[in-house]
Amino acid sequence: MIELVDVVKRFGDFTAVDKVSLNINKGEKIVIIGPSGSGKTTLLKMINFLQKMDSGKILMEGKEVGYHRDAKGRLVLEKQEVICKLRSEICMVFQHFYLFPHMTALQNVMEGPMTVKKQSREEAREIAMDLLGKVGLLDKKDVYPAFLSGGQKQRVAIARALAMKPMLMLFDEPTSALDPELVGEVFNTIKALALEGMTMVIVTHQMGFAREMADRVIFMDNGRFIFEGDSQDVFSDRMDNPRVKAFLDKVL
Amino acid sequence: MEVARYKLGVALATLSFLVLTLFAPCVIAAQADRYEILAEATRLANEGDFAGALELFHQVPAPGENEDGGVFVRSRMEAAKIYFSMDRYPESARMCGEILAIYPDNLEAQNLLRQVKAAQTPRWVRFLKDLKTYLPTLLKASGMTLVLVVITMIVSPVMGLFIALGRISRIRSLSSLFWCYIWIFRGTPLLLQLFFIYYGLPPMGLTLEPFTAAVLGLGLNYSAYLAEIIRGAIESIDPGQMEAAKSIGMTYWQAMRKIIVPQTYKRLVPPVGNEFIALIKDTALVSTIAMVELMRAADQIFNATFNIFILVQAAIIYLVFTSIFTVSFKKLEDRLGVYENR
Ligand SMILES: Nc1ncnc2c1ncn2[C@@H]1O[C@H](COP(=O)(O)OP(=O)(O)OP(=O)(O)O)[C@@H](O)[C@H]1O
Ligand SMILES: [Mg+2]
Secondary structure, three states, X not given: OEEEEEEEEEEOOEEEEEEEEEEEOOOOEEEEEOOOOOOHHHHHHHHOOOOOOOEEEEEEOOEEXXXXXXXXXXXXXXXXXXXXXXXXXXXEEOOXXXXXXXXXXXXXXXXXXXXXOOOOHHHHHHHHHHHHHHOOOHHHOOOOHHHOOHXXXXXXXXHHHHOOOOOEEEEEOOOOOOOHHHHHHHHHHHHHHHHOOOOEEEEOOOHHHHHHXXXXXXXXXXXXXXXXXXXXXXXXXXOOOHHHHHHHHHXX | OHHHHHHHHHHHHHHHHHHHHHHHXXXXXXXXXXXXXXXXXXXXXXXXXXXXXXXXXXXXXOOOXXXXXXXXXXHHHHHHHHHHHOOXXXXXXXXXXXXXXXXXXXXXXXXXXXXXXXXXXXXXXXXXXXHHHHHXXXXXXXXXXXXXXXXXXXXXXXXXXXXXXXXXXXXXXHHHHHHHHHHHHHHOOHHHHHHHHHHHOHHHOOOOOHHHHXXXXXXXXXXXXXXXXXXXXXXXXXXXXXXXXXXXXXXXXXXXHHHHHHHHHHHHHHHHHHHHHHHXXXXXXXXXXXXXXXXXXXXXXHHHHOOHXXXXXXXXXXXXXXXXXXXXXXXXXXXXXXXXXX
8 A cells, every 4th residue: 555665764974764665555553663763753754754755765556656856866745735635644643642732632633624624614523523432532522632641642642643534544652651551541542443444553662562463563773674574473482583682672 | 743744745745846857758758759669669679678678669558549550559569579589478469469459450460479379389289280280181192102002012913923934934035034124123223213214214205104104113123023922932832733733734834823823822922911011111212203192292291391290190101001911911821821731
């Protein structure tokens, strides 16, 4: 469905993502693990066009999207409308939620459909109520984010992304900012989504969750994919990659 | 016994004679020539012998029926003036009263009497009277101050927002243009800008009414200040907000309008409130370009009356304005902050 080919991102001399290729199939759940600073967030942001890649290709349904080349052969992002259209189909859930603080839970979820998709208030409201019900927060619909717990905020953020009816959801450490007792409710929400067949790429440090969810686990280090395999491969004793082993020993 | 009685008789006769011969001429002279008394008294007054002069003035009798009262009026008037100059207000008032008893329409006496009465009332009573007299003028002028403040309060945030958005936009030329604008209008005195607009533009072919010039000067100046405040507020919003808005497909401007700018409102209230309070006071500067507002009116009245309390009164009006603003901005801040957990 979406394919990355030799994607590179540099910050000055530093290469954050180094020739990464990734094929995301419809309905697939990909979990990316790896130490801090390995380029996971940068990779997700490039899939969502929030970061501009320096070279490589992003294909959607086999077609190159999002970039064209200028006279000197450098990659240039497409016009804003094109990018926005793409972004609205690939939504991202952030570690720090980034809910809009001046809007209630319901308004947060309604905002995308209304502003981006130009849906009517009634339509947007219906979608939003439905999604808030799904993440179990219907009773908090008129509450401002500041009065929600971390877990509740993240569930609203998930509903806000879902309201765009995306074909792909990107989760960047969705539970890292949460108190341990709140992690479960967010995972359950994501799991329920997975059961519905949503395609997703999840960056997490929670190995239990990775093992349970992943169709495919990718270990990333220094901007590269060091190891790729199904969850049995990664978490079994047969795991022989020393870098992965060392990392897993530390976090498990 | 006989001898004694005789002697007493002689003594009395002699005494009467002496009295008669000594004083009669004076009395006769006074009746005969009040003009001379007046002249003599005036001479004494000119020489500085006020006590002597006053005594003589008093000797001029009231005119009889069908008699010319000119000398009498003159003498009492002069006496009244001398008393007035000596701060002996009751005597001065009595002199005027004597004239007015006979000639109620005498303007000179009426005037002096009014002055005496004014001098007799304590200063603070006079000042209070002035305050009452000039309050309507001051209030009318402060209406103009308020009009200037309100117009600037509407114009400058709107323009400030546009300038701020231009400053942070990635269009270089726009950003530099507004940088220059802010650089100039924040870096020079408002007074100079007002002078330039009002006195400097006409030679270039653009003559403005004082009001237009004042609104223009205040608007341009305050837009520059507000632009910087608004820019700071926008930049203080977590960049994650822009990212989140973009991640669901919003354009830059949609994100600005719906997500970023609304979050700045509450943060803007305190600094913008400060600016507006400064604005209330800065309107006083437009008095220099022929605008009659509170400061100018107070200044004019002060120059006419030398009544320092007029300035106090103007200060109180300014304080009322600034206090109302302070309170309403606090209220507004609380209202805009409902979504915050405190
Ligand atoms: N905007 C940026 N400018 C410069 N360097 C950046 C920028 N964003 C990320 N980097 C660098 O790129 C590298 C990868 O960052 P990234 O956030 O993708 O790591 P990560 O794998 O998500 O780490 P973490 O687990 O801590 O979230 C880091 O070394 C980081 O310092
Ligand atoms: Mg990260």
